Amino acid sequence: MITPPYLKKGDTVAIVATARKHIDDDLKLAKEFLENWGLKVLVGSSIGLDQNQLAGTDEDRANDFQQQLDNPTVKAIWCVRGGYGTVRIVDLIDFTNFKVHPKWVIGFSDVTVLHSHIHNLGIQSIHGMMPVNIPRATPEAKESLRKALFGESLSYAIPFDPINKLGKAKGELVGGNLSILYSLFGSESAIDCTDKILFLEDLDEYLYHIDRMMMNLKRNGCLESLKGIVVGSMTKMKDNDIPWGKDALQIIEDVTKTYNIPVVYHFPAGHIPDNRALIFGRQVTLEVTETGTKLIFD
Template sequence: MNRKNFLSSMLTIGAAGPVLAASAPAKAKTGTPLNMPTYLRPGDTIGITCPAGNITAKEILPAVQQIEDWGFRIKVGDTVGKKDSIFGGTDAERAADLQQMINDPGIQAILCARGGYGAVHIIDQLDFSPLASHPKWIIGFSDITVILCHLHTNGNFASIHSKMCNSFPDDWSKAEPAQADSILSIRKALSGERMQYKALPNTRNRYGRAEGPLVGGNLKTIESLAGTRSDIDTAGKILFVEDTGEYLYSIDRMFWHLQRTGKLDRLAGLVVGGFKIKPDDPGEEFERTLYDIVTERVKAYNYPLCFDFPVGHQKENYALKYGISHLLDVREAEVTLTDSSVPAATTIPGA
């Protein structure tokens, strides 16, 4: 089967606690009810802000136009167009802009304009307590993993791990199917459609079925959060990871870190997404593949494992409902990851 067609065969099925001041590392609050935002309807407002890297108003225009075509309204934050070093404004400006959107009852979702670096600078300045009574979707990936992990650990807030404004094409007629499908999956996730994604089979996969909350994100970022108030507890959960621009030895070290911090031993399942690997320096060849690294670290456990899942710094980066229960089914013929929080219904025509 054609790889692009296979990976783009996403099924969509129709459906209907305050954060404390930073002082000591937090522990995931097991048993805390899921704080689930209301799914969006046409006319709802999505705010766009820059909690990490900078972006211009011109660069977000394709995203603004597309989201408005979906029927949503847009509120552009003050940090769009601002620049302080590599950041979208100063720490104070970025924290204030995101906080204003958290506080604003007229905003139903917050789309982070891009990743890069910088969310860790402001995470402990933010007050997420308004989300306890009025949850709203926070959307992003890469460096925004800091915020998604923090929300999950501190209040069990659901969020969306997906592409951001800098991934929307200027010309949709020239977009590859995987890129277009990935972006359209954001609308589907926000609108409450039941999501099911497929990945190509891989001989290094480990077969089985698992169900649990879906957590994870950028592997280097997850590693950097260990011991902080944003650290995630992975016990009983499906962990997904992705990364870009790392040497193989660095990826090996990160998986050792996951094992040594107990993040691998009680998983329900492990999903390995896209990894753009930095070539070894001459004479410093690591001589291990990504598949070798992961397989070695999880050989003592028996949960299902899949590789090459369509999430990460790549065109095939589908929207995932973070913190929400999913079913992972790894078989010899295919891999499926299904949102199990929304009852199955009839398939939407054209989906």
């Protein structure tokens, strides 16, 4: 996998909207956040656009992303927020120049569309907090993003959880939002699970739908080809009047229990303030033991 050039002081980061609109503020916090790292900020033309839920038309959002993708002075593209809409523009984007001159694409949730598509181009990307998350983000989440962008050593150690499945594995880290990954199967952006370590998180889903999506991953041959699974936050899950009978983690445990691979739960990433940065496409070592879990990026 190709690693885009790490950032250095004086580099420019473009902030764009690929999905839901962002018209609430002038991104003052995001500008200060990046400027404190010695970076410059370019606010894309999609910021402030308003078409119902979306940041302008599909063409508006695609054109802004394309412009920043092809702008040689922009060294990273930071998606302002998730929601829905990135899948509507991914096929409008020409990644030809990006494949020759890669740069970091940063975000999570709906940005999983770009992570998965970019992974299939053989280029790494960063799953991490977005500008809209700055007010609530933990210092650890912020620092992890800085380390990922500037090429510093990145590793995590988290406490033991009895639901974990013990083991050790090494492979490329891929994944993102479960609902998005589920929606991409059958397209050229579909996730490649072969010999990978899969990260999953989700928000605001019915429990039976978590089961449906996990069964889809299983029936698509994804789970049986994995080397390990990292489960982040499953936030604000919902149940029906007649309960499903398992929570989200129990559902994942039930679907994956036949596979002889390590699985770690409650990893600090996803729709939570402590959303630690993950470098997708990077080789990692996952070690799940009775004393805790380590995730180490090569």
